[in-house]
Amino acid sequence: MDAWFSYRLSDFILFSERVYWRLFDQVNTLAGALLPVLIALGCLMLVGVWSRHRTVQTATAFLLAALWISSAFLFLWHYYAPVNWAARYAVPFFLLEASLIALMSLTRQLTRPLMRNDPRLWLGFSLLAYALAIHPLTSLLFGRTFDSAEIVGLSPDATAIATLGILLITARPLALWLLLPIPLAVCMLSALTLYSLGTPEAWILVIVLLVILVALLTPKLNLHDGNDAVIANARDW
Amino acid sequence: MSDTHSGISRRRLVQQSLALAGASLLPARSWPETRPAVRTRAIPSTGEAMPIVGLGTWITFNVGNDATLLNESAAVMAAFFEAGGRMIDSSPMYGSSQDTLGFGLDTLGSSTPVFSADKVWTSNANNGAGQIEHSQQRWGVPRFDLLQVHNLVAWEPHLRLLRQMKAAGEVRYIGITTSESRRHAEFENVMHGQPLDFIQVSYNIINRDIEDRILPLAMDKGIAVIANRPFQQKQLIHRFEGKPLPAWASEFEAENWAQFLLKYVISHPAITCTIPATTRVDHVRENLACATGPLPDANQRERMAAYVRSL
Ligand SMILES: NC(=O)c1ccc[n+]([C@@H]2O[C@H](COP(=O)([O-])OP(=O)(O)OC[C@H]3O[C@@H](n4cnc5c(N)ncnc54)[C@H](OP(=O)(O)O)[C@@H]3O)[C@@H](O)[C@H]2O)c1
Numbered sequence: 001m002d003a004w005f006s007y008r009l010s011d012f013i014l015f016s017e018r019v020y021w022r023l024f025d026q027v028n029t030l031a032g033a034l035l036p037v038l039i040a041l042g043c044l045m046l047v048g049v050w051s052r053h054r055t056v057q058t059a060t061a062f063l064l065a066a067l068w069i070s071s072a073f074l075f076l077w078h079y080y081a082p083v084n085w086a087a088r089y090a091v092p093f094f095l096l097e098a099s100l101i102a103l104m105s106l107t108r109q110l111t112r113p114l115m116r117n118d119p120r121l122w123l124g125f126s127l128l129a130y131a132l133a134i135h136p137l138t139s140l141l142f143g144r145t146f147d148s149a150e151i152v153g154l155s156p157d158a159t160a161i162a163t164l165g166i167l168l169i170t171a172r173p174l175a176l177w178l179l180l181p182i183p184l185a186v187c188m189l190s191a192l193t194l195y196s197l198g199t200p201e202a203w204i205l206v207i208v209l210l211v212i213l214v215a216l217l218t219p220k221l222n223l224h225d226g227n228d229a230v231i232a233n234a235r236d237w
Numbered sequence: 238m239s240d241t242h243s244g245i246s247r248r249r250l251v252q253q254s255l256a257l258a259g260a261s262l263l264p265a266r267s268w269p270e271t272r273p274a275v276r277t278r279a280i281p282s283t284g285e286a287m288p289i290v291g292l293g294t295w296i297t298f299n300v301g302n303d304a305t306l307l308n309e310s311a312a313v314m315a316a317f318f319e320a321g322g323r324m325i326d327s328s329p330m331y332g333s334s335q336d337t338l339g340f341g342l343d344t345l346g347s348s349t350p351v352f353s354a355d356k357v358w359t360s361n362a363n364n365g366a367g368q369i370e371h372s373q374q375r376w377g378v379p380r381f382d383l384l385q386v387h388n389l390v391a392w393e394p395h396l397r398l399l400r401q402m403k404a405a406g407e408v409r410y411i412g413i414t415t416s417e418s419r420r421h422a423e424f425e426n427v428m429h430g431q432p433l434d435f436i437q438v439s440y441n442i443i444n445r446d447i448e449d450r451i452l453p454l455a456m457d458k459g460i461a462v463i464a465n466r467p468f469q470q471k472q473l474i475h476r477f478e479g480k481p482l483p484a485w486a487s488e489f490e491a492e493n494w495a496q497f498l499l500k501y502v503i504s505h506p507a508i509t510c511t512i513p514a515t516t517r518v519d520h521v522r523e524n525l526a527c528a529t530g531p532l533p534d535a536n537q538r539e540r541m542a543a544y545v546r547s548l
């Protein structure tokens with residue numbers, strides 16, 4: 001295995017920046033008529049995460065899980081794996097994340113336990129809104145067309161950012177620590193890939209990671225089940 | 238692995254969709270009639286003439302299922318053959334490049350003059366034969382002209398296998414590759430101890446490590462040399478573009494930096510062939526044009542290296 005130590009990160013980038021962005025073109029074309037549906041479902045999640053209604057919470061979590069599965073098969077397996085063999089090995093992790101989201105939802109670990117004035121709630125909303133509404137537009141910002149827009153449910157990065165947002169809003173401690181690693185790893189690996197390709201979009205993912213770090217390090221944001229008492233009083237939000 | 242099937246069906250799928258779209262841009266033709274005479278060097282072990290400029294596929298041909306880019310790659314291959322090129326180099330390490338080559342060869346018809354150079358790249362000695370068979374299927378060739386042990390990975394068992402294959406007529410030439418200077422001592426040892434037709438090493442006007450020992454040894458032992466990374470993966474083009482090309486470059490008909498850099502590489506007498514990679518038809522033509530004009534002599538080569546150092 002010592003052969004592996006002789007490689008640098010850039011040696012693992014087997015494709016060009018042009019090929020990478022065209023993958024999104026292709027997956028968006030494949031999604032075709034489903035694209036507006038995906039965008040609408042994303043907006044539903046934005047509403048869903050506000051809710052304290054159990055059915056809505058469960059439906060939102062299952063929708064998020066489904067988006068991890070669609071991004072795993074439509075993007076990773078079908079388009080990314082042919083140009084990057086490592087993408088194939090990411091698929092099981094995407095499926096694991098989807099399963100854990102469903103499990104955490106069923107065991108009432110995704111219930112929005114935060115006070116309305118908790119900054120983490122607002123950081124979470126910002127990330128989710130960014131993933132749904134602004135991240136797709138970055139293709140235009142960086143001189144490409146909307147055809148290669150990164151849509152939640154197709155693009156792993158957009159799906160991971162949306163998930164990080166949703167976790168900040170809804171996750172209790174157990175769910176947070178179980179569900180954070182995979183989307184964080186997606187953001188880190190994508191940042192490294194984009195950096196190696198020499199594209200400035202890498203910094204978006206670095207900023208997302210910093211936002212999460214800030215959210216986790218802010219003492220006020222440490223969750224304790226003691227919060228439940230406060231939440232009980234805040235049910236009338 | 239399931240890649241064999243997915244690779245082939247992917248190619249067929251794309252071809253079918255292109256055919257349906259009426260996008261038959263590259264009709265099959267008889268290549269020998271359309272090819273110009275280019276400068277060749279003899280492969281020492283057989284005397285077979287090899288055009289001195291070939292084509293690499295690392296990154297440039299890894300385009301996945303993208304029909305547009307597959308067509309562009311096939312157009313690069315067509316321009317390459319039209320301009321007199323033969324050797325195309327790939328590896329199972331290069332993502333979908335082998336599938337792209339298979340697509341291109343299918344599109345261009347069976348009479349292409351391709352000299353297929355591929356590699357075995359697996360640390361598991363038992364997987365070598367299966368990997369080679371899989372690579373042949375992806376290219377769509379019955380056998381490779383040249384098989385190389387990629388980056389010396391598990392070179393002992395793989396070279397044993399390649400020797401057996403050569404003896405059985407399943408491959409015409411065998412060799413080893415590296416792109417890392419720190420492996421050169423080990424590389425030399427293999428050159429000393431093993432019968433090889435080819436070596437493949439990195440060589441360009443900035444990275445001249447092999448000039449001292451490896452190239453003289455190759456000449457001494459009668460081993461053909463493929464120079465990879467002639468542009469150091471485009472870094473040299475970026476580094477020198479904007480800098481003035483010396484007026485005396487016209488003495489050996491280098492019209493731009495790419496040709497200046499390439500002519501430096503192929504003018505070394507020990508180099509049999511260099512394999513610049515490209516996604517562009519105009520670049521492949523520019524590169525092959527180096528194989529038709531004059532080359533710098535030893536004095537001009539020194540002047541070229543000194544000029545580049547001074548920039
Ligand atoms: N260990 C090994 O076995 C090993 C290691 C390294 C490489 N290799 C082989 O050697 C091949 C060549 O090395 P490489 O691909 O790393 O680098 P390279 O050939 O030095 O550079 C490739 C780059 O040069 C640019 N280029 C080509 N022709 C040009 C021209 N006329 N004008 C301007 N730019 C031009 C291409 O960009 P455009 O697309 O814009 O033309 C491409 O990005 C590889 O593809 C691979 O087959 C083997």
